[in-house]
Amino acid sequence: MRVAVIGAGAIARRGHLPALKKLDGVEVRAIVDTDEDLAKKVAREFNVPSYFSRYEEALDRESLDLVDICTPPTVRLPVIEAAAEAGKHVLVEKPLALSVQEGTRICEVVSRSGVKLNVVTNYRHFPAVLQAKRRISGQRIGRIVTMHSLGSSQFPSEYTRGTWQYNEGGALFDFGPHVVDLLMWFARTPVRRVAAFGGDLTRGDMGFLTFAQLLIEFDNGLVATVDLSWVTGIFRFTVEIRGTGGHICLDVRNDASLELRCFHTPIDDARAFLRRVLGVSKGVIDGTYFSGANLFYPVLIKKFIDSVRSDSRPPSPGEQGVAVVAVLEAAQKSIREGRPVFVEELFGQHSLYDSVRQAFGNDQP
């Protein structure tokens, strides 16, 4: 599998390139970045034979099977279009797009070109998250009634020089895609409407959301809350899934979970605390703890490559990416207009609406 990585920023260097280098049968042929010096430096660092400052050059001159797009979402659409039209499969960072309109256009191009597209959903691969998914599918907590999630991340300037996040959506589109993706993946049912509140809590004039609270109503009556912020100075990603047969409390970043039934006792807490301390200590000792979700790029990319080779459905196809973007855009619109927004409004009469609705499955109550 011959790959070109487009965008040589932090996520390419920390996540995608180390993962691609680890995989058997994968050859990184080129790196592209508008900053040619950076492209050259990263190509040297990862022992990649060629580098370019324009993606068109890479697509013309290199013989490629897959294009791994790590550019900001603001400049992603033309890259995906060019890659798909050149017959290359596409792996794309989250969020797939910043609007439903862009997302559906991406899906159309990909479908027309007959290539496969997969959106990065690396938080799905934490063992505790996979275990929660298995438990939900195995009906261990009955039918999900509510979910409560917290995606509190640091201000982006603390970990990236990128500036794409500082658009109107702010915190919503930065960490929101990971949180909403997990909720929809667990719920396996389409979202009906979103009511959101949010704004900028700093006293300056940032002009984008630094915090947002979402209330998401799914088609089967399930309700989820999402609390996103950049301004609480803490990195925490938790999801509490409350079912008729039990609760699962997930601490995603620390890869820990607690399953509760009947009474929540100190014994449950002590047991969960011990498990978490042991898990984190093990991660610190072997160094994996500090990689966080970057640790799961190899498995994520491998699964996508396997789906390309076997011509099967990618693990997180474009329609799922659009479904997530639709929730985020509905939240953004809800904050702007001060009313709950039906997801359907964003699609109008678009023919992709049905397949986006079914993207995560269709669990009936």
Add this chain to the structure above:
Amino acid sequence: MTSPVAVVRSGYGDAHQNLERAINLLEPLQLASHSSVAIKINMCSARTAETGAITHPLLLDALLHYLREHYEGLRIFVVESDATVVHADMFIKWLGYLPILERWDASWVNLTREPIIWQKIAGLKMKEVPVAKILDGAFLITVPKLKTNLLTGITCCLKNQFGCLPMIDKSIYHPHIDDVIVDVQRAMRPEFCVVDAIIAMGGVGGPGAGVPLPLKTILCGSDPVAVDALGARLLGFSPWLVGHIRKAAFCKIGSIRYRVIGDPLPKVNVEINWAEMQLLKLASSIQMRALLRSRRAWRKLNR
């Protein structure tokens, strides 16, 4: 002597076909001498069916469908009684049974509100058992949920019949629960058993708050002891170590030896932490004794 127990793999969607298949594996139901059928469900708490805590309404639907299809003119009652934590008249509405009863022209009967007769027995603990008049002469089918139970190890057909006792405060029998369960069978032994193990319940939190176990299985038989013995095995218990099953076998309520006919048995991790179960059992027995002592003291005070 061994008793046959039919095992069929099933979901709720195809429960009707599979239940029919299970019943056909056994001898036909001896309904000719009865004008009415009473179906005892398990409705032990206000928890929805997918939690594995109550008899699933869709299995009841399948059973009623079968009875209406094969027997004409039957009067069918679905019965349950109030208990310390059960408001049967409300639960039957809340948990979605009423439309099913209406569909198959079956009546709902709360045994606590029915006139009773005292039936004399030579029991292990009881000398007479209060039996709702409506059960007198009825063909009794028990439709329990297969679950773990902190008090008795497991709850299935035999324990489900304990719920036929019409009094609300059944917990007074808990200190002698195994004996009382056996005594109840002498007056209200089910003539046929249909066990809902499609989603059973495991773990130490049973019977109300255990782990839902998708065993995807229906068990049927006319010997409640044999059916319970198989149910105990499925949940990881030796039937000989479950007090009420062992005692029921000794009292010749039925045979603890069973013969499986039909589909292969499901294999599932029943998730029981035995140490935790013993600890909780001890705590529950201390709590029960304290409760009974305080009740006695309260009565003495008010005398």
